[in-house]
Amino acid sequence: MSSSRTPLPPSQYRRLVVKVGSAVLSGPEGRKHQLEIAAQVSALRAEGREVVLVSSGAQAVGMEKLGLREKPKTMPGKQALAAVGQPALMQLWEQAFSWYGLRVAQVLLTAEDLGHRHRYLNARQTLETLLSWGILPIINENDTVMVEEIKFGDNDQLSALIATLVGADLLVLLSDIEALYEADPRQHPGARAIPYVERVDQEVLRMAGESPNRVGTGGMRSKLLAAQKAQAAGIPTLLLPGTRPESIPQALRGEGVGTFFAGGQRRYSGRKLWLYQLPKPRGEVVVDAGAARALQQEGASLLPAGILEVRGQFGVGEPVRCLDAEGSLIGVGLVNYSAAELRRIKGKKTKDIEALLGYKNTDEAIHRDYFALVSELGGK
Numbered sequence: 232m233s234s235s236r237t238p239l240p241p242s243q244y245r246r247l248v249v250k251v252g253s254a255v256l257s258g259p260e261g262r263k264h265q266l267e268i269a270a271q272v273s274a275l276r277a278e279g280r281e282v283v284l285v286s287s288g289a290q291a292v293g294m295e296k297l298g299l300r301e302k303p304k305t306m307p308g309k310q311a312l313a314a315v316g317q318p319a320l321m322q323l324w325e326q327a328f329s330w331y332g333l334r335v336a337q338v339l340l341t342a343e344d345l346g347h348r349h350r351y352l353n354a355r356q357t358l359e360t361l362l363s364w365g366i367l368p369i370i371n372e373n374d375t376v377m378v379e380e381i382k383f384g385d386n387d388q389l390s391a392l393i394a395t396l397v398g399a400d401l402l403v404l405l406s407d408i409e410a411l412y413e414a415d416p417r418q419h420p421g422a423r424a425i426p427y428v429e430r431v432d433q434e435v436l437r438m439a440g441e442s443p444n445r446v447g448t449g450g451m452r453s454k455l456l457a458a459q460k461a462q463a464a465g466i467p468t469l470l471l472p473g474t475r476p477e478s479i480p481q482a483l484r485g486e487g488v489g490t491f492f493a494g495g496q497r498r499y500s501g502r503k504l505w506l507y508q509l510p511k512p513r514g515e516v517v518v519d520a521g522a523a524r525a526l527q528q529e530g531a532s533l534l535p536a537g538i539l540e541v542r543g544q545f546g547v548g549e550p551v552r553c554l555d556a557e558g559s560l561i562g563v564g565l566v567n568y569s570a571a572e573l574r575r576i577k578g579k580k581t582k583d584i585e586a587l588l589g590y591k592n593t594d595e596a597i598h599r600d601y602f603a604l605v606s607e608l609g610g611k
């Protein structure tokens with residue numbers, strides 16, 4: 232189950248996912264930064280590295296196109312803005328990379344796309360094909376069709392998922408800030424930069440200030456959560472100033488810029504890692520103490536008998552969070568019964584399932600092979 236990756240020296244990272252935040256691409260210097268990032272990404276490619284770009288900025292570019300000073304507050308407003316900005320954003324990238332003879336491809340995804348295993352694997356094949364053709368994939372969330380329930384959260388989370396999906400050696404987060412600081416430097420100008428983070432734990436998460444910048448979505452906390460997700464996959468993360476993209480080769484040469492988050496031990500691979508990283512479980516099941524113990528200590532599957540409560544609406548095969556009676560997260564798994572069915576068989580013995588439902592799918596509500604325990608991964 233657990234597998235470890237031998238840490239590579241940064242100079243040998245072959246496959247990189249580079250995420251560019253809206254703040255870097257907007258404002259009077261936005262186009263300049265974009266051109267400079269294209270130059271640096273092209274240089275990485277010329278060195279024989281593969282790059283997948285995750286680019287925010289559809290809404291920021293949309294604001295510029297429409298001459299708006301503030302981002303709309305409503306979801307349809309943001310979606311309409313992204314619809315205006317996304318083609319313009321892609322046009323700018325296409326132009327910028329054409330200087331270096333690089334062809335680009337647009338890939339728009341929703342969390343729902345990566346929340347279904349076969350669609351997840353399909354997305355991977357598409358990205359692998361593009362990379363094998365020497366084309367630079369440029370990914371963004373498909374803002375125009377997303378609704379809150381199927382949203383990734385933000386592109387920091389998306390980039391960590393993509394890094395896992397393509398088996399990247401490194402995730403690079405380009406933001407409008409030099410590094411992670413002890414505290415939000417906007418509120419604490421004296422805060423010191425942190426060059427190295429071994430593990431993203433609660434203490435590190437507390438360093439992040441609450442709100443993002445004017446155009447960003449996630450803020451520093453979301454970058455830390457992305458680094459944590461990448462860490463669970465054994466992938467290191469570099470947080471660098473996208474306003475100075477020459478920081479990318481500097482960091483790869485081992486010069487102390489930005490913040491480096493160690494990759495750590497990969498605890499899971501394949502399906503279990505995917506379950507752990509799932510952006511949006513569809514519902515929750517609350518289990519009794521006996522079931523919690525069986526799941527956590529005995530490596531058992533979850534039987535309907537141990538379920539106390541079923542929350543939300545989900546279908547067969549969809550991911551749900553599993554909580555103990557105190558509300559603590561035990562893990563995430565794929566259910567063998569729908570929410571409506573589980574409500575009818577919760578707390579009941581296995582032998583009664585068929586009589587209650589008129590059929591029996593399997594004995595288990597969640598099979599062990601489709602369940603990822605959060606405790607083994609150090610919290611989520």
Ligand SMILES: Nc1ncnc2c1ncn2[C@@H]1O[C@H](COP(=O)(O)OP(=O)(O)O)[C@@H](O)[C@H]1O
Pocket residue numbers: 251252253254255405406407408410411412413414415416417438439440441442443444445446447448449450451452
């Ligand atoms: N501890 C911290 N260290 C560095 N930056 C922080 C910290 N806490 C909050 N921030 C803020 O996070 C912002 C970057 O996040 P975000 O607005 O999401 O940017 P992006 O558009 O690049 O995704 C910075 O501008 C910074 O003010």
Ligand SMILES: N[C@@H](CCC(=O)OP(=O)(O)O)C(=O)O
Pocket residue numbers: 251252253254286287288289290291313371372374384385386387443446447448449450
């Ligand atoms: N998909 C959105 C970006 C969302 C997002 O996460 O933005 P950011 O925090 O700047 O990386 C857009 O293109 O405007």
